[in-house]
Amino acid sequence: MAMVMATVSPAVGSVPPRACRASRASVLRAPAAVSSRHAQKGCFATATAILLAASARSEVRRARYASRSSHVRRAADRPVVLEVQDVEAQSTDEDHKQILKGLNLTIREGEVHAVMGPNGSGKSTLAKVLIGDSAYEVTAGTAKLGETDLLDKEPHERALEGLFLAFQSPPTVGGVSNLDFLRAAYNAQRRAREEPELDVIEFYGFVTEKLTELKINPDFLNRNVNEGFSGGERKRNEMLQMAVLQPKLAILDEIDSGLDIDALKDVAEAIRNVREQDPKRSMLVVTHFERFLRYVEADHVHVMYQGRILKSGGKELADKLDEEGYDWVLNPAK
Numbered sequence: 001m002a003m004v005m006a007t008v009s010p011a012v013g014s015v016p017p018r019a020c021r022a023s024r025a026s027v028l029r030a031p032a033a034v035s036s037r038h039a040q041k042g043c044f045a046t047a048t049a050i051l052l053a054a055s056a057r058s059e060v061r062r063a064r065y066a067s068r069s070s071h072v073r074r075a076a077d078r079p080v081v082l083e084v085q086d087v088e089a090q091s092t093d094e095d096h097k098q099i100l101k102g103l104n105l106t107i108r109e110g111e112v113h114a115v116m117g118p119n120g121s122g123k124s125t126l127a128k129v130l131i132g133d134s135a136y137e138v139t140a141g142t143a144k145l146g147e148t149d150l151l152d153k154e155p156h157e158r159a160l161e162g163l164f165l166a167f168q169s170p171p172t173v174g175g176v177s178n179l180d181f182l183r184a185a186y187n188a189q190r191r192a193r194e195e196p197e198l199d200v201i202e203f204y205g206f207v208t209e210k211l212t213e214l215k216i217n218p219d220f221l222n223r224n225v226n227e228g229f230s231g232g233e234r235k236r237n238e239m240l241q242m243a244v245l246q247p248k249l250a251i252l253d254e255i256d257s258g259l260d261i262d263a264l265k266d267v268a269e270a271i272r273n274v275r276e277q278d279p280k281r282s283m284l285v286v287t288h289f290e291r292f293l294r295y296v297e298a299d300h301v302h303v304m305y306q307g308r309i310l311k312s313g314g315k316e317l318a319d320k321l322d323e324e325g326y327d328w329v330l331n332p333a334k
């Protein structure tokens with residue numbers, strides 16, 4: 001509104017300035033009445049500007065309401081990206097420890113789900129089971145990515161279907177530069193989609209844009225994958241991989257651990273960036289920190305305990321966990 005008044009002031013230069021003055025509060029409260037008073041005094045430009053601004057404000061309100069209600073309406077209609085039903089899984093070592101004990105989870109297109117829970121609940125195991133880590137064997141249940149039965153697929157096939165895992169402790173790949181690694185992964189996707197591969201020059205142009213968006217030093221490309229990288233640099237490198245591969249569902253396992261405050265914000269911004277570029281992308285974020293969920297704007301929060309999801313809710317659940325801890329969820333009778 002202040003901008004509108006400033007814009008019209010040259011147009012009312014010939015009118016005595018006092019006559020054109022209107023308090024912001026009165027304009028916001030009763031724009032039609034204030035406008036008509038100005039018109040009666042001959043300040044037609046001001047009168048028109050007040051009405052235009054009022055109409056623009058109600059348009060904005062209407063648009064906001066429409067977008068909010070269509071968001072709510074669409075949430076339940078969006079296609080399901082991940083459907084996990086009654087999954088049980090155990091370790092493949094000699095202990096055969098049962099870790100997932102009947103886990104259910106549905107993620108729809110464009111949603112960000114957070115999984116929280118005490119240490120040892122099975123959060124990382126869930127992430128690794130979904131990408132097909134051979135340290136775990138699924139003994140019951142189903143997991144589908146769209147229409148694809150994930151559990152029938154090899155890990156690289158799951159990746160080609162659009163599943164991505166950012167590791168809690170990203171591994172080093174000695175002797176392979178980030179540029180070669182990213183180009184190989186990206187071209188594998190293009191081959192699977194029967195699209196022509198990008199040569200080094202073409203890929204360099206593509207990846208450079210991503211580096212700029214994510215504020216990552218171009219030196220990253222020439223360094224071997226995660227070799228000599230600090231903890232924070234490794235996490236940023238995971239974000240770079242996610243931005244290049246543009247997965248349907250990205251699983252981020254404690255991507256926020258070990259980050260300083262600025263790095264945490266940068267990683268969260270990278271996540272928001274990827275979502276803004278394609279609002280259909282979905283994410284499953286494993287974290288211990290409510291603050292991180294605020295940055296990444298999680299839609300759904302789940303508490304996992306002893307291999308199951310015990311409670312689900314919206315962002316407010318993370319706030320409550322932050323204030324009160326897990327005890328009220330784990331021992332509701334207390």
Ligand SMILES: Nc1ncnc2c1ncn2[C@@H]1O[C@H](COP(=O)(O)OP(=O)(O)OP(=O)(O)O)[C@@H](O)[C@H]1O
Pocket residue numbers: 091092093095097099117118119120121122123124125126135136
């Ligand atoms: N390959 C494995 N073999 C045997 N036990 C395992 C294996 N992987 C995980 N576990 C055990 O399963 C339980 C769940 O581990 P997991 O790493 O999934 O928990 P988490 O919820 O991610 O914990 P944190 O919050 O500490 O990262 C733990 O007790 C862990 O020791």
